[in-house]
Amino acid sequence: MLKITNLTATVDDGAKIILNGLSLTVPKGEVHAIMGPNGAGKSTLSYVLTGRDGYDVTDGTVTLNGEDLLEMEPEERAAKGLFLSFQYPLEIPGVPTLTFLRTAMNAQLKARGEGPISAPDFMKKARAIGKQLKMTPEMLRRPLNVGFSGGEKKRMEIFQMMMLEPSFLVMDETDSGLDVDALRIVADGVNALRSPDRGMLIITHYQRLLDYIVPDAVHVLSGGQIKASGGADLAKTLEKEGYDAYV
Amino acid sequence: MFDVVTHLPHRGLEEWKWSDLKSTVEAQKPDDLSQPMQVDIAARDGLTVTHTEPTDGLDAMTNMAAILSSGTLTVRVPDDVRHEQPLKLTDLRSGNAQIVIEIGKDASLSVEEHHSADAGFVNLDVRYIVREGASLTRSVVTQDGADVIRHVRASVTLWADATFKQTQLTFGSALTRLETRVACMGKVSVEMSGAYLLSDKRHADITNYIDFATPGSTVRDAVAGVVTDKARGVFQGKFNVRRPAQQTDAVMRHDALMLSDTAKINAKPELEIYADDVLCEHGNTIGQLDEQAMFYMRQRGIPKAQARALLIEAFVVARLGEDEAMVALVRDWLDGQS
Ligand SMILES: Nc1ncnc2c1ncn2[C@@H]1O[C@H](COP(=O)(O)OP(=O)(O)O)[C@@H](O)[C@H]1O
Ligand SMILES: [Mg+2]
Numbered sequence: 003m004l005k006i007t008n009l010t011a012t013v014d015d016g017a018k019i020i021l022n023g024l025s026l027t028v029p030k031g032e033v034h035a036i037m038g039p040n041g042a043g044k045s046t047l048s049y050v051l052t053g054r055d056g057y058d059v060t061d062g063t064v065t066l067n068g069e070d071l072l073e074m075e076p077e078e079r080a081a082k083g084l085f086l087s088f089q090y091p092l093e094i095p096g097v098p099t100l101t102f103l104r105t106a107m108n109a110q111l112k113a114r115g116e117g118p119i120s121a122p123d124f125m126k127k128a129r130a131i132g133k134q135l136k137m138t139p140e141m142l143r144r145p146l147n148v149g150f151s152g153g154e155k156k157r158m159e160i161f162q163m164m165m166l167e168p169s170f171l172v173m174d175e176t177d178s179g180l181d182v183d184a185l186r187i188v189a190d191g192v193n194a195l196r197s198p199d200r201g202m203l204i205i206t207h208y209q210r211l212l213d214y215i216v217p218d219a220v221h222v223l224s225g226g227q228i229k230a231s232g233g234a235d236l237a238k239t240l241e242k243e244g245y246d247a248y249v
Numbered sequence: 250m251f252d253v254v255t256h257l258p259h260r261g262l263e264e265w266k267w268s269d270l271k272s273t274v275e276a277q278k279p280d281d282l283s284q285p286m287q288v289d290i291a292a293r294d295g296l297t298v299t300h301t302e303p304t305d306g307l308d309a310m311t312n313m314a315a316i317l318s319s320g321t322l323t324v325r326v327p328d329d330v331r332h333e334q335p336l337k338l339t340d341l342r343s344g345n346a347q348i349v350i351e352i353g354k355d356a357s358l359s360v361e362e363h364h365s366a367d368a369g370f371v372n373l374d375v376r377y378i379v380r381e382g383a384s385l386t387r388s389v390v391t392q393d394g395a396d397v398i399r400h401v402r403a404s405v406t407l408w409a410d411a412t413f414k415q416t417q418l419t420f421g422s423a424l425t426r427l428e429t430r431v432a433c434m435g436k437v438s439v440e441m442s443g444a445y446l447l448s449d450k451r452h453a454d455i456t457n458y459i460d461f462a463t464p465g466s467t468v469r470d471a472v473a474g475v476v477t478d479k480a481r482g483v484f485q486g487k488f489n490v491r492r493p494a495q496q497t498d499a500v501m502r503h504d505a506l507m508l509s510d511t512a513k514i515n516a517k518p519e520l521e522i523y524a525d526d527v528l529c530e531h532g533n534t535i536g537q538l539d540e541q542a543m544f545y546m547r548q549r550g551i552p553k554a555q556a557r558a559l560l561i562e563a564f565v566v567a568r569l570g571e572d573e574a575m576v577a578l579v580r581d582w583l584d585g586q587s
Contacts, residue, residue, distance in 0.1 A: 055544065097560075
């Protein structure tokens with residue numbers, strides 16, 4: 003379970019408040035969507051959850067399965083099972099995708115006190131998931147994300163997510179840059195990961211993705227706070243009426 | 250007695266403004282400054298070794314190598330002989346030496362100059378003559394102690410259709426200067442790469458001068474630098490393209506990462522072009538590790554030190570090349586930093 007209470011975060015040494023007393027609980031096994039206008043603080047929330055530098059948490063708490071996330075380094079949070087699918091995935095020149103991913107996987111296993119995955123097991127898994135996501139072997143051989151289109155990068159995020167099998171995943175505008183076919187492939191992957199042990203937070207600006215991944219709850223984020231919450235149909239209302247009522 | 254110190258190059262000279270050899274020698278007082286270096290090169294099939302007259306030259310460093318050595322050694326590969334096994338010049342660690350290596354027409358040789366010294370002064374002057382159609386592959390690694398002063402000057406003369414490939418990796422010392430002077434005397438092909446990785450108060454200088462006398466040569470020169478602590482990296486690169494050297498295609502790059510605020514990098518890439526139909530470029534960047542990439546890697550679970558090492562390794566390998574032994578040395582250095 004992810005539990006965010008009264009989270010307040012600033013940038014520029016406190017000069018600018020971006021998250022302003024945000025509270026939200028995502029129980030195990032549930033998929034929640036966060037929707038909101040541009041500049042609402044959606045990506046900021048994803049970065050504060052994962053521990054990126056440059057944001058100061060001035061108030062509030064965040065726990066994942068009862069453990070204080072805010073005290074942990076980004077890599078410790080990852081080892082606890084927190085995964086962020088970035089709105090803008092990075093290119094890492096010179097580091098082949100599978101080398102990168104295997105390093106990440108083994109680092110997480112090590113942090114959890116487990117032994118590394120064997121090379122054949124890793125390759126077998128990579129091939130199976132790559133096939134499911136319709137990725138070419140060539141894409142997996144290239145340096146991570148280098149020369150990829152926006153949509154390919156998003157698919158690569160989902161590939162990593164399915165390989166790492168996180169216990170809580172945050173997806174930041176994973177749908178942007180995807181055409182309808184890619185959207186369906188990605189949604190199938192995400193749906194396959196739905197399980198009673200796994201929570202998901204899906205950040206999106208449009209409700210399009212939510213036609214494929216039906217959420218248990220929808221929240222409206224605006225001005226750094228959750229302004230409204232509801233069921234899956236709230237997304238449809240927002241699509242029709244926009245965010246004007248919440249800004 | 251010939252007073253060597255007064256002749257040493259110093260920061261008052263344009264080519265030495267960032268690598269003050271004289272004051273480093275004055276501070277370190279190496280006792281082998283005027284000594285000859287012990288060099289043994291064994292003759293083998295298709296390779297002769299003779300003692301020849303020394304050649305003096307450009308400045309005090311070459312003159313010292315010529316005068317203070319125990320005689321110039323000349324290695325010759327006859328025409329058409331292509332060597333599979335490299336010639337190893339390893340662990341030249343004290344004093345002055347001059348070596349001439351001549352590769353005959355359509356012959357080939359690779360030379361490994363891998364050195365590590367604990368202390369002292371090393372001045373090595375190597376003159377390569379690569380005849381028509383011949384090829385030279387040169388790999389240089391220096392892993393010296395912090396007090397070593399090392400100067401290596403390779404003067405490479407390339408005749409028509411020669412190829413020259415060079416890879417250099419240095420971890421610096423009190424002062425290390427790896428200077429390569431290439432004269433392109435015909436249409437030739439040159440690929441040079443290099444890297445310096447420096448910690449503590451180490452200093453390394455990679456200086457590459459390439460002179461184009463004739464049309465049609467292709468040159469690629471890429472140097473990567475990584476400096477941390479109070480180390481200092483120096484890159485000087487120059488293409489001198491003379492009027493007849495039309496259709497020269499030459500690119501020079503220096504890219505460096507500064508991992509601490511107290512480290513220093515000085516870089517001077519220069520083009521001097523007198524021909525009008527050429528494609529010459531130079532580029533120079535000095536930056537920090539990409540913090541966004543660092544965060545991305547850490548978000549996937551890779552610990553900070555490992556993420557740094559992976560990014561730095563990728564940065565260096567992209568420029569230095571993928572020679573396995575060199576990559577392993579880069580990794581060892583990175584392991585020692587975390
Ligand atoms: N590091 C930062 N420095 C200054 N302002 C920032 C920083 N990060 C985000 N912001 C600002 O905070 C607000 C919320 O940004 P963001 O979280 O990216 O919104 P969303 O993802 O909802 O579009 C925007 O006004 C943005 O300009
Ligand atoms: Mg955003």
